Amino acid sequence: MARTGYSTPVSGDTMARGKANELPISPKHAMEIARFI
Structure with missing residues (x-):
């Protein structure tokens, strides 16, 4: 399984990754869904 690197530091209290x-x-719809969550 490939490892994914992230370009920004992640704060565990205020961020989630999926x-x-x-x-x-589309990327636009994905960002709108992520903001809603």
Whole structure:
């Protein structure tokens, strides 16, 4: 399994990360969903 590097530091109290491959969703919609969550 490949390791993913992140370009920004992550604060455990205020951020969450998620990953999904090959989903039929645009980057704009993905960001809107992430903001909503």
